Amino acid sequence: MRITNNRPTVAVHKFTSCDGCQLAILNLEEELLTLAELVEIKQFAEAGILDEHAEVDIAFIEGSITTPREMEHIKKIREQSRYLIAMGACATSGGIQALRNMHDGQAWIDEIYASPQHIESLTTSTPLSDHVRIDLELWGCPVSGRQVTAAIRALLFGVLPKTEHDKVCLECKRSQAVCVMVSRGEPCMGPVTNTGCGALCPQFGRGCYACYGPAENPNPNALANRFEGLGMTADEIARNFLFINNSAPVFHTIGQKYSDRHDE
Amino acid sequence: MTRPLAAQFLPHNQLQRLLDTLHHSGHKVYGPQLRDDAITYAPLATTDQLPLGIEDHHAPGSYRLQQNGTQHWFDWLSTPQGIKPLLFKPRETLWHATRDATGAIHFTDPASSAEKIAVIGLRACDLAALKLQDQHFLSVEHTPDPFYTERRRHLFIVAINCTRAAATCFCTSTGDGPKCDVNNSAADIAMTELDSGFIIMAGSAQGTHIIEQLALNDADEAQLNEATQREANAIQQQRSVPSQNMRDTLFAALDHPQWDDVASRCLSCGNCTAVCPSCFCYSEQAEPQLDGSSTEQTREWDSCFTQGHSYMHGITVRHDTKLRYRQWLTHKFAGWHDQYGRSGCTGCGRCISWCPAGIDIIDELTLLSTDKGVADDA
Numbered sequence: 238m239r240i241t242n243n244r245p246t247v248a249v250h251k252f253t254s255c256d257g258c259q260l261a262i263l264n265l266e267e268e269l270l271t272l273a274e275l276v277e278i279k280q281f282a283e284a285g286i287l288d289e290h291a292e293v294d295i296a297f298i299e300g301s302i303t304t305p306r307e308m309e310h311i312k313k314i315r316e317q318s319r320y321l322i323a324m325g326a327c328a329t330s331g332g333i334q335a336l337r338n339m340h341d342g343q344a345w346i347d348e349i350y351a352s353p354q355h356i357e358s359l360t361t362s363t364p365l366s367d368h369v370r371i372d373l374e375l376w377g378c379p380v381s382g383r384q385v386t387a388a389i390r391a392l393l394f395g396v397l398p399k400t401e402h403d404k405v406c407l408e409c410k411r412s413q414a415v416c417v418m419v420s421r422g423e424p425c426m427g428p429v430t431n432t433g434c435g436a437l438c439p440q441f442g443r444g445c446y447a448c449y450g451p452a453e454n455p456n457p458n459a460l461a462n463r464f465e466g467l468g469m470t471a472d473e474i475a476r477n478f479l480f481i482n483n484s485a486p487v488f489h490t491i492g493q494k495y496s497d498r499h500d501e
Numbered sequence: 502m503t504r505p506l507a508a509q510f511l512p513h514n515q516l517q518r519l520l521d522t523l524h525h526s527g528h529k530v531y532g533p534q535l536r537d538d539a540i541t542y543a544p545l546a547t548t549d550q551l552p553l554g555i556e557d558h559h560a561p562g563s564y565r566l567q568q569n570g571t572q573h574w575f576d577w578l579s580t581p582q583g584i585k586p587l588l589f590k591p592r593e594t595l596w597h598a599t600r601d602a603t604g605a606i607h608f609t610d611p612a613s614s615a616e617k618i619a620v621i622g623l624r625a626c627d628l629a630a631l632k633l634q635d636q637h638f639l640s641v642e643h644t645p646d647p648f649y650t651e652r653r654r655h656l657f658i659v660a661i662n663c664t665r666a667a668a669t670c671f672c673t674s675t676g677d678g679p680k681c682d683v684n685n686s687a688a689d690i691a692m693t694e695l696d697s698g699f700i701i702m703a704g705s706a707q708g709t710h711i712i713e714q715l716a717l718n719d720a721d722e723a724q725l726n727e728a729t730q731r732e733a734n735a736i737q738q739q740r741s742v743p744s745q746n747m748r749d750t751l752f753a754a755l756d757h758p759q760w761d762d763v764a765s766r767c768l769s770c771g772n773c774t775a776v777c778p779s780c781f782c783y784s785e786q787a788e789p790q791l792d793g794s795s796t797e798q799t800r801e802w803d804s805c806f807t808q809g810h811s812y813m814h815g816i817t818v819r820h821d822t823k824l825r826y827r828q829w830l831t832h833k834f835a836g837w838h839d840q841y842g843r844s845g846c847t848g849c850g851r852c853i854s855w856c857p858a859g860i861d862i863i864d865e866l867t868l869l870s871t872d873k874g875v876a877d878d879a
Contacts (some may be wrong), residue, residue, distance in 0.1 A: 243557055256764070268791055271789065271791050272793050275793075277790070277793065284820060290595075320711075323673040337514055342631050371722060386791045389791075390789055390791055393793065394789070394793065399786065401810045402770070402807065402809060403804075403807050403809070404768075404769075404770045404771065404807075406768075406772050406775075406857070407770070407771040407802065407803075407806075407807065410582070410591070410771070410772060410775030410776065410802070411591035411592055411775070411801055411802050412539070412591070413541070413582060413586055413591065415536070415537040415538060415541065415581055415856065416564075416581070416772065416855055418537045418562075418857050419562055419563060419564050419854065419855050419856075419857060420537070420539050420564050420581075421529065421538055422563075422564070425857070427509065427857075428768035428770040428772075428858075430767070442537060453808050454769050454770075454820070454821065454822060454825075455769075456765075456766075456767065456768050456769060456822060458765075459766050459767065459768050459858050460857075460858075462766075462858075463562070463858055463859070464858060466562075466859075470719035489874065
């Protein structure tokens with residue numbers, strides 16, 4: 238499958254999300270003008286372009302699936318798009334809102350809303366890959382505009398976009414940041430997290446929040462053991478794994494294990 | 502030929518003159534400074550930027566600084582990353598390619614960024630590791646790396662003799678320290694810090710030239726004795742490699758059960774290789790501009806702990822941590838002998854301190870060389 242149009246069409250769709258990934262594209266500023274010359278943008282709500290039924294060559298999807306309507310809508314978008322790219326933590330892992338998957342979602346709705354009968358919401362928040370075939374995943378919370386332009390550039394060249402596999406640690410060392418876990422005992426998710434952010438947080442003296450999801454060949458058990466060694470409680474350890482990408486299987490399994498330990 | 506200078510004495514309040522002399526001879530001077538709870542190299546203009554009375558304490562997976570109440574500037578032992586990032590850049594552009602209107606592609610070299618750099622603070626282990634990096638990147642047998650070569654040619658080194666040892670140091674056992682061999686190393690100048698100043702010695706003609714401009718007195722016997730005593734403190738080291746040549750031991754232990762054990766603790770994060778002053782692996786990639794008219798070929802530090810390091814044509818050869826850890830250790834302590842005539846470890850201990858999981862390479866080497874019976878017993 239190769240894009241042969243001179244000026245391929247692109248759509249950016251939104252599901253359950255905060256719009257941060259769309260804003261990351263908008264923040265490309267000058268590059269956005271180049272992008273608009275290379276491709277024809279048919280749908281991009283944050284940029285004011287609306288045609289959600291447009292058939293396109295490349296569709297970027299922000300957000301997770303949390304309502305019955307979204308379950309149907311994503312199938313339609315799959316049919317009308319040649320390449321479907323899941324963009325950001327919500328679309329790739331279910332996002333922060335997937336925390337409800339571990340609890341009684343219906344009870345939450347009943348408790349929170351005055352008239353829960355008007356709420357049409359699933360009890361789960363799930364990634365796109367649970368519902369349709371995905372051609373490419375761009376992880377991150379939010380993604381960086383650079384990831385989006387690199388993906389489009391690669392597709393225009395007719396090659397597979399390069400995905401990043403290194404752990405945040407390696408990027409942290411390349412940026413010559415000082416390891417916050419070794420020098421201060423600050424918990425950091427860098428050793429199990431995929432890079433893509435350029436090790437942003439450690440460069441500002443903070444531990445990694447795992448925005449870019451699990452890295453390849455991760456060892457969450459060893460990291461959790463290290464967290465125990467730093468004096469963290471089971472609850473605190475669970476919260477480090479059950480955060481932005483809580484439903485990513487690697488994080489979910491270890492997070493659940495430490496959550497359960499607390500309940501015992 | 503210039504006559505070698507005798508050891509001279511540089512009073513503390515005259516260290517600034519050494520910095521100024523280096524500046525005046527066209528060097529950008531880098532020195533140790535306190536940043537983000539660590540001592541790291543940064544551009545240095547005045548001595549008041551130096552870390553006064555600060556010691557570094559190391560343990561597996563731990564690094565902490567502490568005030569020690571002295572007026573010493575060099576009581577710390579190792580910076581997190583040594584000199585490696587100054588010579589072998591973590592990321593750099595190798596070439597540009599531009600496509601013109603006719604479709605023809607034009608290649609251009611990146612603009613040279615080499616400047617004369619002087620670094621103050623390297624230790625004996627760093628100098629030994631620098632020699633290993635030189636062997637790799639300056640190799641005439643293979644093509645010398647032009648980027649490293651240019652920066653290396655412009656480097657001036659003021660080495661410091663250690664007067665303490667960290668709990669993670671083991672340079673005496675690798676044969677690389679703790680004292681800098683001023684006549685047989687990359688050091689242009691080597692110094693030992695005393696309570697009132699420094700014993701300063703030249704290691705090269707350039708170093709002699711710089712010291713001569715300071716017009717110092719020869720060190721007296723009391724000063725030389727103080728230096729010898731302080732240097733002796735650095736010899737007391739708690740760790741040691743089982744042997745300076747573990748080639749045959751490790752290659753015979755490829756099926757040792759200890760590899761599984763360490764793999765269960767290892768995060769496969771690559772921190773050990775990134776802080777290792779002799780590790781030299783990198784990967785390359787093309788970074789095209791969005792409009793497709795030009796591209797940059799860049800390289801960045803890689804590690805034997807990444808998937809990409811052993812990825813070949815659809816297959817990741819070393820797909821798990823056991824194989825990756827074994828690659829790191831057997832290359833560093835075994836294969837290196839065949840490639841470079843010695844082990845690739847100079848005993849700095851950075852891989853122990855900066856391992857987020859606190860894996861101690863000495864413990865692993867010891868178990869791998871002495872505990873072979875475990876698999877048979879099981």
